[in-house]
Amino acid sequence: MVKDIIKNADEKMNKTISVFKAELATMKAGRANPTMLDRIQVECYGSMMPLNQLGGVSAPEPRVLLIQPWDKSSIKDIEKAILKSDLGINPTSDGSVIRLIVPELTEETRKNLVKTIKKTGEEAKVAIRSIRRDANEKIKTLKKDTTITEDEAKKAEDNIQKETDKFIKEVDKMIESKEKEIMAV
Template sequence: MIKDITSKAEEKMKKTMSVLKNDLATMKAGRANPTMLDRIEVEYYGSMTAINQVANISAPEPRLLLIQPWEKSTLKDIEKAILKSDLGINPSNDGAVIRLMVPELTEETRKNLVKNVKKTGEDAKVAIRSIRREANDKIKNLKKDGNVSEDEVKKGEEDIQKVTDNYIKQVDIMINDKETEIMSI
């Protein structure tokens, strides 16, 4: 029973890490990266669809994103979606493709980006700790119900703590890597 609780907690922590990884990938770091557009959706045949589902997105140069829609009729909608987004990049539409020039990051922009990265990392740590607390509560409830001994509870809590420490360390590493990437551009 305790192993089930531990493995479920670890699975949730893995999902948290996956979300963190995606969040960090969508943050622009001065280089053109197709994942920057992952959160932007465009209206396509009446429903909101991710840009990468209606167009080919490539980065032919370090500071340029090229968006080639599969249907030319979606060009204007993609352009509007990019303008509405929080990217802060003006698209250049030549009738066939959309070009996005990723601007140089100023020192101030870098510092703000690093703040956002740290906040995102802190949010992930809070989520991981919340998962730990939830798992520990479930283990304690097993003891209250008389299903496990005190020693099993202690062992279960130690296992959960080890898993938590491991994921917190991974978050720190990811945040430091992203911070280094942003400041070294």
């Protein structure tokens, strides 16, 4: 029972790390990366669709993204979605492909991006701590119901704290790594 609580908390913390990783991947760092477009939803065929389901996205050059729509009639819809997004990039089209030139990051843009990364990282840490709190409450309930002993509860809480510390360190490393990547470009 205690093992299930710890295992569940571990899985949730892992999921939080995965979500944070995915969010970091979508943040532009002055280099073209197809994952930058993962969050863009295109209104096409009467519904909202992820851009990557409407065409192939590649990065043929360090600062160029190339979108090759499978259906040429969706080019205008894709361009409109990119313009509406928070990317701040103007698409150019030749009728069959869309090119996005990723601009060089200015010093101010880099600093703002680092702030956003740190804020997102802090949100991930808060989520991890929340998972720890929930797990600890479940353990306290088991101890109160005398399902487990005081020692077992203490040991379980220590294990959960170790997991929490491990995941918080991982978030810090990811923030630091992304910050270096952005400031070095």
